[in-house]
Amino acid sequence: MTSRVEHTDVGAYALGLLEDEDKEAFEAHLLFCASCRSELSELAGVASVLNGIGPVEDDRPPSPAPAIDMLRRKRAADRRTRRGTFVIGMAAAVTLVAGGLTVGTQLSGAEAPQVAQGSEHMAHMGPAEQFYADGRPIEGKGVDGITGGLVVESKGWGTHAALKLAGVEGPLECELISVSKSGERRVMTGWSVPPAGYGVPGSPDPLYMHGGSATQLKDVDHFEVVTSTGKKLLTVEA
Structure with missing residues (x-):
């Protein structure tokens, strides 16, 4: 995958089978x-189950879980094929190794995770909203009743951010921009605001978006949300 990123590599990433360069x-x-x-969020449970399917304990040295080991070998054999084949093979391996295990239906009774009251919304959060909820938001200063903020983190490749935006009406095209201390501007992500808007009467849910900048967080002065017209x-x- 070093030449390009495949959408279907999400299965390999969930199981930790990508090499470092491909993972980054x-x-x-x-x-x-x-x-x-x-x-990736949907496959997280599958990955945890596969990692838990190991050999029966005996005196032999520990070895990788059979399902993971099988998938690693399959990954190596199919490296030049479409990644979709790997994802299909992953599902087949679960059935083969677990003897008919059906992920999501077998984890019932005492083994089923208990969902606390009031946590239903947390279970349905998207990645950007979850990251924002788990972080420490920095409130922004908006215009015309617009509110919002950012949760940011430093990465080896630059700066990762999750944006919350409310009180904005469409139609608009917007971008999240990082502005460095030297004045360099980098687009982190872009999106369209539908006519109904976000966080307004009739459309109360705010917008959550992920973004990334090559500028290191220590070198960022501030962030801006701007429209395609420069507002x-x-x-x-x-």
Whole structure:
């Protein structure tokens, strides 16, 4: 995958089968691909079950879980094929190794995770909203009743941010921009605001978005949300 990032590599990433270079490339790809982030969230449970399917304890040295080992070998054999084949093979391996295990239906009774009251919304959060909820938001200064903020973190490749935006009406095209202390401006992500808007009467849910900048967080002065016409909607100090 060093030549390009495949959407279907999400299965390999979930099981930790990507090489370091491919893993870094795919993590950067996740920032801008909502479909891959959603699929990764759905596969998280499958990955944990596969990692838990190990050999019966005996006196032999520990070895990788058979399902993971099988998938590693399959990954190596199919490296030049479409990644979709790997994802299909992963599902087949679960059935083969676990003797008919059906992920999501077998984890019932005493083994089923208990969902606390009031946590239903948490279970349905998207990656950007979850990251924002778990972090320490920096409130921004908006115009025309617009509110919002950012949760930011430093990465080896630059700065990762989750944006919350409310009180904005469409239709608009917007971008989240990082502005360095030297004045360099980098687009972190872009989106369209539908006519109904976000965080307004009739459309009360705010917008949550991921973004990434190659500028290191220590070098960022502030962030801006601007429209395609250049109007500044929100400013967030770093």
